[in-house]
Amino acid sequence: xxxxxxxxxxxxxxxxxxxxxxxxxxxxxxxxxxxxxxxxxxxxxxxxxxxxxxxxxxxxxxxxxxxxxxxxxxxxxxxxxxxxxxxxxxxxxxxxxxxxxxxxxxxxxxxxxxxxxxxxxxxxxxxxxxxxxxxxxxxxxxxxxxxxxxxxxxxxxxxxxxxxxxxxxxxxxxxxxxxxxxxxxxxxxxxxxxxxxxxxxxxxxxxxxxxxxxxxxxxxxxxxxxxxxxxxxxxxxxxxxxxxxxxxxxxxxxxx
Amino acid sequence: xxxxxxxxxxxxxxxxxxxxxxxxxxxxxxxxxxxxxxxxxxxxxxxxxxxxxxxxxxxxxxxxxxxxxxxxxxxxxxxxxxxxxxxxxxxxxxxxxxxxxxxxxxxxxxxxxxxxxxxxxxxxxxxxxxxxxxxxxxxxxxxxxxxxxxxxxxxxxxxxxxxxxxxxxxxxxxxxxxxxxxxxxxxxxxxxxxxxxxxxxxxxxxxxxxxxxxxxxxxxxxxxxxxxxxxxxxxxxxxxxxxxxxxxxxxxxxxxxxxxxxxxxxxxxxxxxxxxxxxxxxxxxxxxxxxxxxxxxxxxxxxxxxxxxxxxxxxxxxxxxxxxxxxxxxxxxxxxxxxxxxxxxxxxxxxxxxxxxxxxxxxxxxxxxxxxxxxxxxxxxxxxxxxxx
Numbered sequence: 001x002x003x004x005x006x007x008x009x010x011x012x013x014x015x016x017x018x019x020x021x022x023x024x025x026x027x028x029x030x031x032x033x034x035x036x037x038x039x040x041x042x043x044x045x046x047x048x049x050x051x052x053x054x055x056x057x058x059x060x061x062x063x064x065x066x067x068x069x070x071x072x073x074x075x076x077x078x079x080x081x082x083x084x085x086x087x088x089x090x091x092x093x094x095x096x097x098x099x100x101x102x103x104x105x106x107x108x109x110x111x112x113x114x115x116x117x118x119x120x121x122x123x124x125x126x127x128x129x130x131x132x133x134x135x136x137x138x139x140x141x142x143x144x145x146x147x148x149x150x151x152x153x154x155x156x157x158x159x160x161x162x163x164x165x166x167x168x169x170x171x172x173x174x175x176x177x178x179x180x181x182x183x184x185x186x187x188x189x190x191x192x193x194x195x196x197x198x199x200x201x202x203x204x205x206x207x208x209x210x211x212x213x214x215x216x217x218x219x220x221x222x223x224x225x226x227x228x229x230x231x232x233x234x235x236x237x238x239x240x241x242x243x244x245x246x247x248x249x250x251x252x253x254x255x256x
Numbered sequence: 257x258x259x260x261x262x263x264x265x266x267x268x269x270x271x272x273x274x275x276x277x278x279x280x281x282x283x284x285x286x287x288x289x290x291x292x293x294x295x296x297x298x299x300x301x302x303x304x305x306x307x308x309x310x311x312x313x314x315x316x317x318x319x320x321x322x323x324x325x326x327x328x329x330x331x332x333x334x335x336x337x338x339x340x341x342x343x344x345x346x347x348x349x350x351x352x353x354x355x356x357x358x359x360x361x362x363x364x365x366x367x368x369x370x371x372x373x374x375x376x377x378x379x380x381x382x383x384x385x386x387x388x389x390x391x392x393x394x395x396x397x398x399x400x401x402x403x404x405x406x407x408x409x410x411x412x413x414x415x416x417x418x419x420x421x422x423x424x425x426x427x428x429x430x431x432x433x434x435x436x437x438x439x440x441x442x443x444x445x446x447x448x449x450x451x452x453x454x455x456x457x458x459x460x461x462x463x464x465x466x467x468x469x470x471x472x473x474x475x476x477x478x479x480x481x482x483x484x485x486x487x488x489x490x491x492x493x494x495x496x497x498x499x500x501x502x503x504x505x506x507x508x509x510x511x512x513x514x515x516x517x518x519x520x521x522x523x524x525x526x527x528x529x530x531x532x533x534x535x536x537x538x539x540x541x542x543x544x545x546x547x548x549x550x551x552x553x554x555x556x557x558x559x560x561x562x563x564x565x566x567x568x569x570x571x572x573x574x575x576x577x578x579x580x581x582x583x584x585x586x587x588x589x590x591x592x593x594x595x596x597x598x599x600x601x602x603x604x605x606x607x608x609x610x611x612x613x614x615x616x617x618x619x620x621x622x623x624x625x626x627x628x629x630x631x632x633x634x635x636x637x638x639x640x641x642x643x644x645x
Contacts, residue, residue: 052494078496086494092487095480102477103484107496109477113509116476117469123476130477170496 003030005205006051006082006174011060013046013229020046021057021229028174033196033206035220035237037213039249042226044209045087048178051207052084053077065173079107083172085163087179087209093152097143097162100151101134104169137165141195157188164195168204175199176207181215193219217241225249284460288453301568302452306524308564309459310517313466315544315560316553317513320470322542323551324479325506326486328395330538331382331402335511337533338378339371339518341409344425344528346370351418364431368462368516375515376508378405383507387500390489402538409530424529431458431523439526455524462520466513470553473509482506483551540564547604549611558613567597 007027013020021043028034038044049055051062053074062070067080083104092100109130115123138144141161146154151162160180167175177196181189193215200206210216216223217237225233225240227249233240240246287305292298318332345351347361362370382401386394413421430439430451438454473479481502484492493499522528540563548559570593578585578592604612 054490054494073498074493075496075498078494083496084494086491090488090491090494092484092491094487095483099480099483103480103492103497104495106477106481106484111477113473113478113505116478117472119472127476166495 004028005030006064006207008051008060008062011047011050011062012058013043013050013055014058019229021050024060024226024229024231026224026231026234028205028207029222030173030205031200031203032221033200033208033219035216035223036207036209036226037211037216037223038226041228042249043229044226045178046229047226048084048176048207048209051077052082052176075107078170078172081171081173082176083167083170083174084176085160085167085178085180087182089156089159089163091151091159091162091166094150096148096150097138097154097158097165098131098134098147100162100166101137101169102130104166105130105133108171134169137168138162140168141165142191157184157191160184160192161195164199168199172204174205174207178209179211180208181210181212189215288456299450299452302456304565304568306452306456306459308561309456309463310521310524311541311544311564312463312557312560313513313517313520314541315548315556316466316470317510317517318541319510319545319551319553319556320473320482320513321506321510322545323556324474324482324486325503326390327386327503327506328391328398329507329510330395330399330535330542331405332398332510332514332541333533333535333538334382334402334405335375335378335514336518336521336537337405337409337528337530338375338511339515340522340528340532341419341425341518342371342374342515343367343519343522344428345418347523348425348428350420350425350427361429361432364433367431368519371515371519372512373515375518376512378515379507379509379511380504382511383504387503399535399538402533402535406530406533409533419530422530424527424531426527428522428526428528430455430526433458438523455520459520459524462516466516467553467557469513474553478502478505543601547601547611549614552611552613552615555611555613555615559611562612563601566600567593570596 004027007025009025011021011024024043024047036044036047046055050057053069053072053076056071060070062068064077064080064082069077069080069082072080092103095103109126111123111126115126119127135144135147138147141164143154143158143161143165146158146162151159154162164175164177164180180196181192184192189212196206196208196219208216208220220237222235223233223237223240224231225243225246227245232245232249233243235243288298288302291301291305295301314332314336317335318329321327321329321332346355346359346367352360382398386397389397409419410422412419413423419425430437432438436442438458439451441451442449442454481492481497484495484497485499485502485506489499492502521532541560544559544563545556546559547563548557549555571589574589574592574596575585578587578589608614
């Protein structure tokens with residue numbers, strides 16, 4: 001009944017002399033919220049960038065939904081069904097919120113130069129569908145009223161939501177969120193948690209990096225803990241929380 | 257967007273747009289006659305207008321590369337040169353002996369397609385080695401490319417004479433259009449249309465086509481992808497845009513506009529030589545785009561008209577002005593003309609840094625309130641790679 005969506009094994013990534021990831025293996029099941037935690041510098045974002053194609057790992061295996069994604073370009077990874085957001089929001093600042101989400105649909109649409117210039121019925125229909133879906137997604141994340149606003153003028157929380165909407169526009173099976181709750185107040189964090197649960201319930205698997213351990217414990221189905229580029233624990237939140245290795249990584253001492 | 261505008265307002269806007277367009281159409285249609293009527297040297301003014309139209313095409317082509325995709329190109333005039341030489345080689349007697357008969361002096365539309373295609377191929381040739389470059393670095397490589405093309409044209413008269421070197425290619429025939437030779441006056445409804453008039457209408461029509469293509473591309477999936485790459489290339493790639501192909505497409509499209517303009521230029525002049533395609537020309541076209549308002553089609557058109565016409569106006573104004581102010585000729589009018597022109601450009605860029613008629617995005621970009629995203633953009637992934645996590 002649990003179906004593996006993504007699996008990696010033996011992933012190594014070095015930056016010069018620094019071994020950022022060594023032999024990391026994990027698998028994400030369909031329909032779960034999978035959390036990735038670890039102290040600062042543990043390699044979370046590096047792993048995240050490997051999983052979304054921004055970094056090319058040095059060795060290892062990476063399969064997603066039956067496809068081999070080892071050392072593939074980001075756009076190929078997106079096409080396979082993994083979408084992401086960025087830790088420090090990277091929207092298309094001078095495009096409207098609606099246009100940002102429309103760009104997200106690029107990979108699932110086909111109109112080329114000829115279609116754009118002569119606008120045959122097929123191209124018109126596709127353009128209308130793109131606009132409609134973009135509006136729907138903005139409503140889905142709760143910022144429908146900001147559609148015509150430039151992304152740069154949105155509030156911080158709305159920018160986070162817009163990034164999620166833009167990622168969802170690529171029709172992902174796995175949505176990878178890099179610290180989406182960073183800088184949010186408790187109310188905004190709570191709203192975000194509800195949004196993530198809604199996305200999960202609508203059939204999109206979620207990979208989540210987050211510093212807010214309390215949020216992670218309440219939200220994730222399974223959690224992996226990274227320390228010094230190695231996976232030191234994986235499992236349901238209760239088990240991970242009490243794992244001595246995890247406590248040592250966070251507090252620096254092994255409990256007696 | 258239309259959904260937010262109520263229908264009455266929409267209709268009023270539509271009516272206003274139609275009226276404005278109608279007035280523009282009438283003005284453009286009678287412009288050659290008006291110029292001939294009001295100015296003694298009407299034909300030289302009309303020539304300046306013809307060139308302004310060619311510059312509009314060039315500026316719109318460069319606008320795709322610089323304005324939409326954000327790729328600074330300082331060698332753009334090379335594509336104008338490629339279009340011009342393609343036309344010259346296929347139409348003048350210079351290479352008639354070696355060109356297969358079916359390809360010699362092709363039909364006008366076929367010729368335009370060939371010019372666009374050849375220039376587009378050169379666009380891809382320039383684009384592919386520069387895919388990883390941005391900003392200043394890209395500007396230097398494109399500058400080199402522009403010079404290479406010009407130097408090739410200057411030197412390809414040996415060992416085999418292809419371009420006829422610095423002498424250039426002459427005897428380029430005018431365009432044959434629906435059985436008419438645009439090089440000879442045509443009688444129509446009792447009025448005689450000269451070559452310069454006929455070319456005015458031809459270039460105007462092509463110019464409108466290019467404007468149309470530009471507008472359609474801007475509001476399309478492709479246009480959005482270009483702007484996304486300009487805004488944040490890494491994010492665009494991470495949203496599934498194949499940045500390599502989309503950038504090459506921008507180079508190819510921009511170049512093909514230049515190729516069409518170049519072909520029209522060659523047949524209008526009847527003569528091409530490498531001298532017409534210097535770095536200064538590239539810079540002028542870039543100035544048109546920047547001065548008018550990068551990324552905004554009406555702005556770019558305005559920029560092209562101003563930058564190409566102003567020197568002509570100054571040419572006529574400066575001597576009388578000197579006479580009136582000082583009573584004699586103090587400075588060589590040619591030098592003073594460029595001085596005033598340069599000064600005007602500096603003033604405009606100081607007063608309106610986003611261009612004369614910027615798009616609303618660009619205006620926002622340069623507005624004082626620049627915090628939020630653009631600063632966070634600086635903490636880019638390259639930084640992350642250096643410091644990890």
